[in-house]
Amino acid sequence: MVGARRSMDWGFPRWRGYGSAREATTVRLCDRHGCDEPGNCPAPKSPNSPERWQFCQKHAAEYNSKWDYFEGLSKEEAAERAANEKRDNDGFAQAGHYGWAGSGDGSRSADEMRALEVFDLSADADFAAVKKAYRERAKKVHPDVKPGDAEAAAEFQKIQVAYEVLVQAEARREWKG
Known part of the structure; x- marks a missing residue:
């Protein structure tokens, strides 16, 4: 049998990987x-x-x-086009929190989400709300207000760490611009 070629699939064509054909590709x-x-x-x-x-x-x-x-446009035309595109696209950015993703939409890390849970805040809470919630909680469980209370001290430590996580995240956002 001259020219006969032995198959490697033994009657089961999917035993070889997809795209493992022997033909030359262009x-x-x-x-x-x-x-x-x-x-x-x-x-x-x-x-x-x-x-x-x-x-x-x-x-x-x-x-x-x-x-x-902006090639071929004057400075005024380029500025107008940039402003128009920014205006048109800002609607998408502002509506981002209405998306399907919910709290895991990528705008906050998992550590930030856990820190927001400590303060009972939603994922889209701004930093002013974080500060307010931190101050309210700190006033209730501060060691100066409840001296000798181990439970209050542990709670104060927890909110300190959560607040520090959110402060650092806010600083990173401001730094990125």
Whole structure:
């Protein structure tokens, strides 16, 4: 039997992994002259055109390095376009708390969520509410108010740690801008 090839699947075609075919695959090369790398990063040939260049990662980065979104616009037109886009997109940012995600929407860490639970605050509580809740709780269980009370001291320690976590998180948010 010349030309017969033995199968490796013994009648069960899914024993081999998906995509383990033996046929040659077509690889599109980078459109940059002289480059032999696979071109797997599409880049538009011109604005609003469906035609695309296919670059390797290195040449796609080079192609995009001098890209300017506001090219061809005056300073006033660029500022107006930026303001319009910010205005249009702000609605999405403001409505983020209405999403499906709830308390785990990624805006607060798990440590922050546990700290907010200590103060019985919701996930979207601002820092002013945190300060207010901390002061109210601290006044009730402070060691100067309840001297010698081990339970109150433990509670005070707990709210101190929770408050410190939230203070540091707020400082990070302000620093990021």
